[in-house]
Amino acid sequence: MFSRDTVARFQNLETPFYYYDLNVLDQTLMSCKAASEKFAFHVHYALKANFNEQILKAIQKSGFGADCVSGNEVKKAIEIGFDPGKVVFAGVGKSDREINEALDNNIYCFNVESVQELGVINELALKQGKQARVAIRINPNVDAHTHQYITTGLEENKFGVNQWELPACVEELKxxxxxELIGIHFHVGSQITNLDVFKSLCLKVNELNTWFLERGFDLKVLNVGGGLGVDYHHPDENAVNDFMSFFEIYDRFLERRTGQEVHFELGRALVAQCGSLISRILYVKNGLKKNFLVLDAGMTELMRPALYQAYHKIENITADSANSIVSYDVVGPICESTDCFGKEVELPESKRGDIIAIRSAGAYGEVMASGYNLRERVRSVYS
Structure with missing residues (x-):
């Protein structure tokens, strides 16, 4: 919900742009921090969701760690002020340069995704005369019941080590x-709204935690990843996630030995609802079977709908609410048929110049923006 003053402000700004409500972000961070601290859980923010500097500074000030999936994300996290001792580095294809730079910065841990990667990190650490802390990312073969493009924990996915490879990992570690093996790491997918998925993950983690103990590895860290979904359909009613219920699942079902830490890597759940993509209607095209609203924002500004048919609530925030309701396909200006934000979206009758808000775009929005069609880089505005 946007106030009159905010809408009036938007009308005086050039579109498109990302609008970040920093009050919503602060409320979300406070809620997550309070819930995680109740159970002494450690939270690392997944930079891949949004690396806007204002967003990162707010998250860093809240005391969270950083979960990175590229060398430049590691570099950015440390530049912003994240404690290197709270930085973890995952990714199925870490280059030698990225590994060396992470070693230079003495990060907390590498989340290792293959048997071969163990040998590579060991060799590079040896050359630097350092001991590298590692956690093995394991495919638990738990179905996240989410979109196939954002499922990551099945044996058919490219991520992590399959369970049948674990004996080879143990031999390589020896x-x-x-x-130094400090933990095991899991991430089964994104936008998970069925909390039973996390219960299933806990049971698998318990099994593997015992497996490693039986082989002489008393692990310090159980890193269960992230994946907690947000309510894209009701961004105002559910602006802040129910973090307490999420963490309670792990507190109830995850078996921890004395001194074992539980780590999380949350991204979308922390930043999605604070961001909206703000755009103007360039043209209204009325047809016999279809009506189109052509916006000045496109898939170059928000890729998610084109990439994996993601839903975002679309609002006309300047139309008269008394207008009759019309069904529109809301599309962008990019020369691709997939450049569509939503089909048959019911909105008040709209006109050229009206302002459209595409909600819950704070995660995987600005970070995926591109210069395709030589588009200018989308800018950001803050509350």
Whole structure:
């Protein structure tokens, strides 16, 4: 919901742009922090969701760690002020340069995604005369019941180590004197709204935690990843996630030995609802079977609907609410048929110049923006 003053402000700004409500962000961070601290859980923010500097500074000030999936994300996190001792580095294809730079910065842990990667990190750590802390990312083969493009924890996915490869990991770890195994790591997917998925994950983590103990590894960290979904259909009613219910699942079902830490890597759940993509209607095209609203924002500004048919609530925030309701396909200006934000969206009758808000765009929005069609880079505005 946007106030009159906010809408009036938008009308005086050039579109498109991302609008970030920093009050919503602060409320979300406070809620997550309070819930995680109740159970002594550790939260790392997943930079891939949004690396806007204003957003990162707010998250860093809240005391969270950083979950990175590229060397530049590691570099950015440390530049912003995240404690290197709270930075973890995941990714199925870490380059030698990225690993060396992470070693230079003495990050907390590498989340390792293959047997071969263990040997590579060991070799590079040896050359630097360092001991690298690692956690093995394991595919638990737990179905996240989410879109196939954002499922990551099945054996058919490219991420992590399959369970049948674990004996080979143990043998490699015994050979690698410059590695310290501190934990096991999991991430089953994104936008998970069925909390039973996380219960299933806990049961698998318990099994594997015991498996490693039986082989002489008393693990310090159980990193269960993230994946907590948000309510894209009701962004105002559910602006802040129910973090307490999420963490309670792990507190009830995850078996921890004395001194074991539980780590999370949350991204979308922290930032999605604070961001909206603000755009203007360029043209209204009325047809016999279809009506189109052509916006000045497109898939170059928000890729999610084109990439994996993602839903975002679309609002005309300047139309007269008394106008009759019309069904529109809301599309962008990019020369691709997939450049569509929503089909048959019911909105008040709209006209050229009206302002459209595409909600819950704070995660995987600005970070995926591109210069396709030589589009200018989308800018940001803050509350």
């Amino acid at each position: 050979r690698c004197s410059n590695l």
